[in-house]
Amino acid sequence: MSVLAVSNLTKRYHRGGKPFAAVDEVSFDVGPAETLALAGPSGSGKSTIARLVLRLIEPDAGRIDFEGANFFALSGAALRARRARLQMVFQDPLAAFNPRATVARVLGDPLRIHGIAPRAERPRRIAALLERVGLDTGLAARAIHEISGGQRQRVAIARAIATRPSLIVLDEAVSALDVSVRGQILELLLDLQRQERIAYLFISHDLGVIRAVAHRVVILDAGRIAESGDARAVIADPQSAVGKALVAATPKLVRTSQDAS
Amino acid sequence: MNRLRRFLRTPEAIAGVLILALLLVMALAAPLFFPGDPQAIAGPALLPPFQDWRLPLGTDRLGRDVLAELFHGARTSLAVGLAAAAAALLIGAVVGTLAGFAGGLVDEVLMRVTDAFQTVPGFLLALAFVSIVGPSLSVVVAAIALSAWTGPARVARAEVLSIRERDYVTGARVIGMHPLEIAFREVLPNALPPVLALSSVIVAAAILTEAALSFLGLGDPNRVTWGGMIAEGRTVLRTAPFLSIIPGIALVLTVLGVYLAGEGVVESTAVRRSLS
Amino acid sequence: MTALLSIRDLAVRYRRGGVPALKDVSLDVLAGERLAIIGESSSGKSTLALAVAGLLARSATIGGTINWKIPKSQTSHSFAPPSVLPDISPKRGEIEPSSPPSPISNVAGREPTAELLISPQVGEMSGRTEGGAVARQLSQPRDTIPLLGRDIGFVFQDPSSSLDPVMPIGKQIAEVARTHLHLTWREAIAKAKTLLERVRLPNPEATLHAYPHQLSGGQKQRVAIAAAIAAGPKLLIADEATSALDTIVQAEIVALIRRLVSEDGMTLIFISHDIALAASLANRIAVLRHGELVELGETSQIVNAPQHAYTRALLDAHLGLDAEPLLDRQGTSA
Numbered sequence: 076m077s078v079l080a081v082s083n084l085t086k087r088y089h090r091g092g093k094p095f096a097a098v099d100e101v102s103f104d105v106g107p108a109e110t111l112a113l114a115g116p117s118g119s120g121k122s123t124i125a126r127l128v129l130r131l132i133e134p135d136a137g138r139i140d141f142e143g144a145n146f147f148a149l150s151g152a153a154l155r156a157r158r159a160r161l162q163m164v165f166q167d168p169l170a171a172f173n174p175r176a177t178v179a180r181v182l183g184d185p186l187r188i189h190g191i192a193p194r195a196e197r198p199r200r201i202a203a204l205l206e207r208v209g210l211d212t213g214l215a216a217r218a219i220h221e222i223s224g225g226q227r228q229r230v231a232i233a234r235a236i237a238t239r240p241s242l243i244v245l246d247e248a249v250s251a252l253d254v255s256v257r258g259q260i261l262e263l264l265l266d267l268q269r270q271e272r273i274a275y276l277f278i279s280h281d282l283g284v285i286r287a288v289a290h291r292v293v294i295l296d297a298g299r300i301a302e303s304g305d306a307r308a309v310i311a312d313p314q315s316a317v318g319k320a321l322v323a324a325t326p327k328l329v330r331t332s333q334d335a336s
Numbered sequence: 337m338n339r340l341r342r343f344l345r346t347p348e349a350i351a352g353v354l355i356l357a358l359l360l361v362m363a364l365a366a367p368l369f370f371p372g373d374p375q376a377i378a379g380p381a382l383l384p385p386f387q388d389w390r391l392p393l394g395t396d397r398l399g400r401d402v403l404a405e406l407f408h409g410a411r412t413s414l415a416v417g418l419a420a421a422a423a424a425l426l427i428g429a430v431v432g433t434l435a436g437f438a439g440g441l442v443d444e445v446l447m448r449v450t451d452a453f454q455t456v457p458g459f460l461l462a463l464a465f466v467s468i469v470g471p472s473l474s475v476v477v478a479a480i481a482l483s484a485w486t487g488p489a490r491v492a493r494a495e496v497l498s499i500r501e502r503d504y505v506t507g508a509r510v511i512g513m514h515p516l517e518i519a520f521r522e523v524l525p526n527a528l529p530p531v532l533a534l535s536s537v538i539v540a541a542a543i544l545t546e547a548a549l550s551f552l553g554l555g556d557p558n559r560v561t562w563g564g565m566i567a568e569g570r571t572v573l574r575t576a577p578f579l580s581i582i583p584g585i586a587l588v589l590t591v592l593g594v595y596l597a598g599e600g601v602v603e604s605t606a607v608r609r610s611l612s
Numbered sequence: 613m614t615a616l617l618s619i620r621d622l623a624v625r626y627r628r629g630g631v632p633a634l635k636d637v638s639l640d641v642l643a644g645e646r647l648a649i650i651g652e653s654s655s656g657k658s659t660l661a662l663a664v665a666g667l668l669a670r671s672a673t674i675g676g677t678i679n680w681k682i683p684k685s686q687t688s689h690s691f692a693p694p695s696v697l698p699d700i701s702p703k704r705g706e707i708e709p710s711s712p713p714s715p716i717s718n719v720a721g722r723e724p725t726a727e728l729l730i731s732p733q734v735g736e737m738s739g740r741t742e743g744g745a746v747a748r749q750l751s752q753p754r755d756t757i758p759l760l761g762r763d764i765g766f767v768f769q770d771p772s773s774s775l776d777p778v779m780p781i782g783k784q785i786a787e788v789a790r791t792h793l794h795l796t797w798r799e800a801i802a803k804a805k806t807l808l809e810r811v812r813l814p815n816p817e818a819t820l821h822a823y824p825h826q827l828s829g830g831q832k833q834r835v836a837i838a839a840a841i842a843a844g845p846k847l848l849i850a851d852e853a854t855s856a857l858d859t860i861v862q863a864e865i866v867a868l869i870r871r872l873v874s875e876d877g878m879t880l881i882f883i884s885h886d887i888a889l890a891a892s893l894a895n896r897i898a899v900l901r902h903g904e905l906v907e908l909g910e911t912s913q914i915v916n917a918p919q920h921a922y923t924r925a926l927l928d929a930h931l932g933l934d935a936e937p938l939l940d941r942q943g944t945s946a
Contacts (some may be wrong), residue, residue, distance in 0.1 A: 117829065117858040131506060158512035170503040173522050185511040192748035224653070234511065253652035253885070254929040261938055280858045283931035287938045310933060324863035328932050331916050 077241050078274045084137035097123045099298040103288050106171035108272040112285040115295035159189045159238035166247035168227035172219040179215040185237040204233040225256035238319045242274045263289050281326045286310050294318045342604045349442045351598020355593025362410040370404035374560050396579050408560040417543035421480035424538055428488025429531055435521040436496030450486050458483030466554045473556045480542045488531045495527035506531050536598020563586050615640040616879050621676035633659040635903045646880040648894030650887050657883045658905040661851045680758050682778050729786050762792035765840030769852040771832035775824040782820030785839045792843035807838040830861035851883045887926050891915050899923050
């Protein structure tokens with residue numbers, strides 16, 4: 076059974092007095108421990124879908140089933156409790172945290188809110204989370220603005236896994252990182268997926284990254300699904316116009332020889 | 337430490353801090369230097385200043401020591417000014433945060449209430465409030481706060497409106513934080529700096545309002561206040577002008593000190609912002 | 613090929629005593645070449661671009677020289693000597709007795725016969741500076757030094773902040789042409805229309821009267837490019853000019869820059885964090901890391917036979933459409 080099932084999701088906005096559909100009758104599902112990528116040019120609706128799935132905004136039509144239950148039926152405390160299972164990692168790891176926060180507070184909040192660990196046990200749990208994402212446990216006392224961008228994104232991932240979610244929405248989560256850090260973060264995400272069986276809704280405009288980590292891809296254009304399927308198959312032989320354009324536009328590194336390595 | 341050094345770089349800030357420090361020492365030391373009731377008769381009535389070394393600033397119409405009154409008046413001015421400003425900032429920040437963060441109907445209602453308060457001149461509001469409830473120190477503080485909270489509320493709301501769209505607020509929702517906790521723990525502390533920048537203006541205005549209320553006889557009758565001293569001296573303005581002039585100067589210096597120190601704070605934070 | 617400018621031992625610090633943004637970088641930019649400068653965050657690549665354009669913040673400390681060889685004047689100019697420039701807020705007691713005299717007297721006290729060390733000036737270019745960057749202006753005759761806007765075109769990463777939001781697009785471009793080419797307003801507007809056609813904006817006539825907020829990100833970047841080339845500069849600097857755009861628009865903008873550079877015979881300095889994108893556009897690539905020039909070479913040499921381990925690491929970290937997916941590398945997958 077799928078972790079997330081989205082059917083006929085529609086969200087309309089008004090632009091210059093005229094309504095237009097940012098997300099138009101979109102349906103897809105994500106299985107356990109699966110990575111589904113949403114790709115598309117800017118304005119194709121991928122970030123709107125992420126916000127709808129997380130119930131940060133309400134749709135105009137459609138249905139989302141999360142872990143087999145209608146996600147839109149929840150509200151108030153029930154919705155907040157459910158959020159433990161559905162987490163998110165943002166693009167900009169600095170903007171994603173309260174500028175006044177320390178690492179310990181960022182990781183302690185979800186443990187406290189969802190009653191996962193009593194106060195006395197929290198420092199130990201925080202240390203375990205930091206270790207899990209490959210960070211030094213001494214980092215807990217540091218302020219968020221004191222650590223590097225790559226470390227911040229690891230803390231963001233640690234916060235996301237603190238509540239043992241079944242799905243994490245990654246909204247351009249590696250786009251702002253340096254390429255050397257990006258590889259490590261992707262490896263970490265894949266490792267977590269294997270160990271904890273977490274599913275990812277992976278939003279990116281970069282087909283190279285998608286191809287590296289995603290099982291399936293949905294290519295969006297102007298709020299509609301242009302095509303979808305196995306990530307490597309779609310990228311190797313795109314059928315839709317926007318799919319072809321995305322593949323053609325991806326910068327290619329033509330290396331004729333592999334010496335000196 | 338660094339912050340303090342940056343703050344004390346401008347001469348205005350140094351002057352402001354010196355004045356406020358002097359005022360604070362006066363307020364704290366008043367019971368030490370002038371134990372007993374400052375409103376007790378200490379010598380002959382209407383003794384001009386610099387005549388008797390025991391009563392350096394002379395005496396008023398009833399023979400009370402002007403210097404003792406000045407020291408004890410500093411206590412009232414400072415206490416009322418700070419308490420009223422703190423109350424105004426607190427009310428304003430809470431109302432502004434709730435309005436900005438909740439949005440919708442809550443925002444509409446709270447901001448219309450704010451509008452209503454703002455359309456009435458603050459001093460008239462305080463005057464009316466004290467006249468109805470009766471003069472006492474806590475009522476005066478409440479009256480002044482009532483007339484001054486709208487500014488901080490508007491500033492806080494504007495700041496909250498921009499902060500609530502930030503990723504970290506979304507992040508707090510995603511981890512399931514309660515909306516009230518998000519509003520007061522994640523949003524409000526980050527919305528405070530521009531609100532606190534208003535504090536010098538509000539403290540200065542509160543001190544002046546308190547003096548004006550006392551001048552009109554609506555201050556706490558059991559306490560010496562500078563406004564009350566000026567009002568007392570008014571009846572003998574022609575024969576003993578010093579009775580009005582001395583507390584008047586104290587009032588002007590105090591307000592000036594508050595403004596200058598406030599300017600210094602704004603200046604030092606502006607420099608820090610341009611550095612980072 | 614002759615050098616358009618020679619950079620020698622360029623060192624930049626944004627804060628006195630802080631980490632250097634650039635450490636003794638020396639390289640020649642050849643006339644007519646497309647040079648890519650790549651690196652990760654805080655590698656100094658943007659600092660290098662700003663230094664060449666004379667756009668470094670006033671508080672930065674600059675050492676080394678930049679020698680310009682502009683064909684028109686045939687004279688060689690170089691850059692400011694290691695001098696301390698005014699800090700926004702010098703802290704009391706932190707200025708050591710041994711520190712050089714204040715920059716004002718430093719500049720004024722320089723004998724006019726000495727080799728002039730200058731940076732390009734900024735002409736009147738509305739809304740073309742970003743992030744509070746202040747142009748260095750030294751009192752040199754205008755026609756003998758490279759002038760930002762006239763001799764150097766600069767395209768920033770974020771077109772929304774480099775365009776004036778309340779000025780019609782036609783006027784923003786025409787202003788550059790009018791200032792540097794000494795045209796009348798009518799001629800400058802006509803020139804702006806031609807430029808909008810050259811950057812392939814749909815309906816140039818209507819776009820002349822449009823405001824930036826009415827255009828998409830890619831269209832705004834086209835306008836910024838039109839303004840940058842309005843005065844026919846010899847050097848075009850694109851500082852992460854495509855990083856804020858999606859892949860498809862990025863490819864279009866890169867194609868546009870390539871076409872304009874070749875049509876006008878401009879020299880291009882293309883700053884990017886993306887080695888594949890840089891390689892697709894540049895003849896030569898300079899790799900920067902922590903403010904140091906790690907490697908400089910022909911694109912094919914950098915891509916196929918990198919000499920430095922860091923360059924190799926950058927190449928290996930690139931996730932292309934032909935790379936082995938990390939999913940497989942990890943073995944088991946769902």
